Amino acid sequence: MTLPGPIDPPARLLMGPGPISAYPSVLSAMSAPLVGQYDPFMTATMAETQELYRGVWSTANDATLLVDGTSRAGIEAAIVSLVRPGDRVLVPVFGRFGHLLAEIAERAMAEVHTIEVEWGQVFPASAIEEAIVRVKPHLLALVQGDTSTTMNQPLDEVGAICAKHGVLFYTDATASLGGNDFEADAWGLDAATAGLQKCLGGPSGSSPITLSERAVEVVQSRKKIEAGIREPGDPDAPDFVRSNYFDLGMILDYWGPRRLNHHTEATSMLYGARECARVLLAEGRDAVIARHRIAGEAMLAGVRGLGLVVFGDVAHKMNNVVAVEIPEGVPGDAARGAMLTDFGIEIGTSFGPLHGRVWRIGTMGYNAREDAVLTTLAALEAVLRRYGHAVPAGGGVEAATDVYRSA
Incomplete structure (x- = not known):
């Protein structure tokens, strides 16, 4: 047999519901x-x-x-x-x-x-x-x-x-x-x-x-x-x-x-x-929770800025993950695949009655930070456009940036 080389995973930004970077x-x-x-x-x-x-x-x-x-x-x-x-x-x-x-x-x-x-x-x-x-x-x-x-x-x-x-x-x-x-x-x-x-x-x-x-x-x-x-x-x-x-x-x-x-x-x-x-x-437990809250608010504002519909009772949403309805006409799995192969960003699908209906986007741990949020939203906008879904130009990044500026 031919031995494989040393393990060499591709660079990924894990922005799904977990695991994360x-x-x-x-x-x-x-x-x-x-x-x-x-x-x-x-x-x-x-x-x-x-x-x-x-x-x-x-x-x-x-x-x-x-x-x-x-x-x-x-x-x-x-x-x-x-x-x-x-x-x-x-x-x-x-x-x-x-x-x-x-x-x-x-x-x-x-x-x-x-x-x-x-x-x-x-x-x-x-x-x-x-x-x-x-x-x-x-x-x-x-x-x-x-x-x-x-x-x-x-x-x-x-x-x-x-x-x-x-x-x-x-x-x-x-x-x-x-x-x-x-x-x-x-x-x-x-x-x-x-x-x-x-x-x-x-x-x-x-x-x-x-x-x-x-x-x-x-x-x-x-x-x-x-x-x-x-x-x-x-x-x-x-x-x-x-x-x-x-x-x-x-x-x-x-x-x-x-x-x-x-x-x-x-x-x-x-x-x-x-x-x-x-x-x-070391960062401070309250500070880490606040960082997750702000990142979650920014991602929430960002997906809404792209015109996407958020699933569930947002008043009881976790800080660290949001579920968005997959727009009609957009192939959910193919779009997720494009996020991964073209941008190196992973977002999640869901289970049971929500399978194929929503994407789940996480902002947690090391990735609960502004650059990760903005990069994900920019990539998501590009992928939505590729599949023919009209979105406001820069709407996601701008809405998320506003959250960080006012935090």
Whole structure:
């Protein structure tokens, strides 16, 4: 066989719903030399990473760490570790990723109940409370930002509702953390997970997670007891998590002071995750969120300046992604292909009822900046013209520039 040459990806500006172009310092951190799993430097780096992510999540939770794997690994670890077979789980669904939470809970053998709103909308807190009263769940599993619809579900009232009714509160913040407001402690979260590949500005492959003391108690109550103590079929023995890799009780022991071996930490991903958090906190969490807000407002104004129609309830749109209706007569996939091949810019399509109906354009992480927004809008204008769609000359760039000038 003829061996391929070294990896040499093309230059891309990733302006879709994620993954995005990583911060250069994150890529640099990931090329740092490896050390042994119990080297003092490794132990110190893990502890530093935990403390950095407490700042990212806005929490004092001791149980703040990483799950090795993509953001879905964090979701699965949270759900399978918090939910026993037969537990009731309530999932409010307002996009594709609510369906994902429901599926994972079903695989954990939970009794899953869902409520739904039309894609492009979010739930009022009253609707969530009504469902909690009716279902009486053990766990509420709720996406914060769903990139399939671009909507940002308000969470600020939900924690108090869950506490009132004795319900554990978990949220998937994969698409929203770092670019939108998030207050783990103030909002009463028991568990939250995310990924690096959106607003945190890194590659997919590591999932930050934070757990409240209450959630840790549930996780610890499910630890597999020592070999030889549990008798087969003993109905009084504590049930244990059916996954070894995603057992948060074991992962907490690995990240905790005992450092009990569970797996080999993904060292380069640890370095990258640490740098994602360090970059965010060095700039300032509020400043990074504000940068995402301004970039999102500029992109929103820009696509409207091109005469495009925005999908969904814009009042509840995430800062970091916008969905626009594909104009009639414009072949959506071909236009996206032209953006990529001719301009090196990636924008996204969507899923389910929105597939082929909208493009999703992201402004997140390293790419939540003015030059990336303006370059994308200029390229989109050129592509729309190529496919015969009339647009105001320079309308997108001018509208976005006005947002930056007034910021």
